[in-house]
Amino acid sequence: MIANRLQEYLKFKGLSIHQAEQKANIGRGTLWRMVKNNSNISSSVLESFLTTFTDCNPTWLLTGTESMTIQNPINKDLNYQSDLSLKLDAIDKVSILNYISDNIEEFSKLKSYDSFVKVFATASKIDEISNEVEELKKTVAYLLEKEKAN
Known part of the structure; x- marks a missing residue:
């Protein structure tokens, strides 16, 4: 589940849940409750987390497939700018939709x-x-x- 993988990633990075919430500007206790209750993560929390921890592989976080970390291809493709929203804009929506479509049974x-x-x-x-x-x-x-x- 996403909560377990998120906790695994934070352990790998040597961060507490509270530290991750602070870094990603996520409300105090939000990630902790998600992990504790093994509940779903909202899209806004997911976006904040992934734009802060850019080496966390979104596919791994959501599905458990592929490797946990990536070599930040977004920065290489964009001549990195500090605007975090630019990172999300660089993600190819068509590729994401195709991936989900190809794996719809698992996603459903x-x-x-x-x-x-x-x-x-x-x-x-x-x-x-x-x-x-x-x-x-x-x-x-x-x-x-x-x-x-x-």
Whole structure:
């Protein structure tokens, strides 16, 4: 389970749960309760954890497959910037969705499966709306230019 792997990772790093919460700016006791109750992790806590501990392999944390740590490929691909949100933007959504699709049977067994579905549906909707907004901006700019010309 994710809680067990998270605890294993922290032990490997020599960190207490409280230290990890502080570093990742996660509310005091949030990770501790998750580990103690062996419960699900929210997407916002997961995002905070993975953007702070970039060498933790998300696939390993979520599924237990692959190795625990990675050689931070995000930094190599991006000419590292300090903006943590940029790291998440670099993750190829299509690759993630393809991986989940290829392993849907395993993912559907996870307690957090419904949360994954909601997160990806929301992300897709946000992308869709962002594209619509950009198109509307272009249309407004065109109409304003046309109005000025008249």
